[in-house]
Amino acid sequence: MATPRSRSAEPATRTERRKAQTRQKLIDAARGFLAGDKHATVSIQDITDEADVGFGSFYNHFATKAELFEAAVSEVMEELGGLLDDLSSDVDDPAMAFAQSMRLAARLGVARPETAQVLVRHGMAFIDADAGLAPRALRDIEAGVASGRFRVGEPRLALATTAGALLAVLHLSLANPERVTDATCDEVAEQLLRMLGVPLDEAREIATAPLPDASAVSRV
Template identity: 35%
Template sequence: MVKYAISMSIADQSSLSPRAARTRAALIAAGFDLLADRPIDAIPIDDVVARAGVAKGSFFNHFADKQDFAAAISAEVRMEVEALVTARNAAVSDPLERIAGGMQIAAQFALEQRRRSAVLMRGQGSSTARAHPLNRGLVADVEAALANGLLRPAARENGVLFWLALCQMLITHIVERKLGRDEAAAVLSGMLVLGLTGLGVAADRAETIAAAAARELGASSAG
């Protein structure tokens, strides 16, 4: 069985004592503030525990190392994004539109939550595996599209990684370039066309889906 260092972030934490839960929450909150401004390798553990107001030994009661810590923080943000994707796709049955909707939400999140997006990108490396719990929704949509003959066979093994990489690059581009909503919508449209056709979707259908997602992003109000 594959085990993930951030499993505590995505599973029921009721096994923690109230005190341990408070300590972990304080560490995560401190990490959000620090990781938004600098990469995890540039953040001493002493800075984390000082900001959290806990003993240094408490850090290692909850996290194996700084990379594990960054992954746990990133997972917290990723769960926010996944909740937004789930809400956006609740009434959407077409798996291609659902896949595109995930990228649209990624772009919207980057526009509206730039600091949290930076945190997401700085700890994302451990959540790209197809079997990772945070990727269940995307895996299901890719499988549904494959079952309907909408994607090329290679998407079964590599489609999820391919799509996650595109979404990560889109978020990074929007945040680093400080794009406005119209600029981001244009980039989203182009990446959706390239991404969907790369998965094997017919060009005309990819363009139609991309245009609709870009319109939706452009029309969405900033949060």
């Protein structure tokens, strides 16, 4: 990705740029509260103080706290999804693309615990979202089915299983960081490939293939 976060095209006027900057400050503050699991108790005043913007500015961008926090979670999801897309852009095999994205996303638990906290606490609610990780994972699963690489009857069920596995690994990485290694992340990808119908030996080979620079994940 050109930048570590997904952003819309730069606003054309100074006023629009200022409004976009204020909105982003609010979202960034919300991400911090989400990672610390403080979103349920913070007030709008707390949010605007953390963002260093005027209290009235909040309502120029969001109607409620819930709307702000939904935007913040969506941003985290979209950033990570975009990064994984970029890292897999030259991968033609759907099974390899799926496994690579899973292995890199799982490594997020070690690389960026703050983002992992957001995903663990709020990610399951976005499994049917139109943007972020879920539609990209579903795309890779459906591509694998279409190519004959995967053998599943219901791709969305496979998506739900994949999401559950990722969130469980991230939870484990936060609770017991020493138990989640690169080998752990690869084993989860191997097990998911086997669930999708890839033979054992091939699944293991795919799940241990060289990865692109995983340090890029820490920028999300």
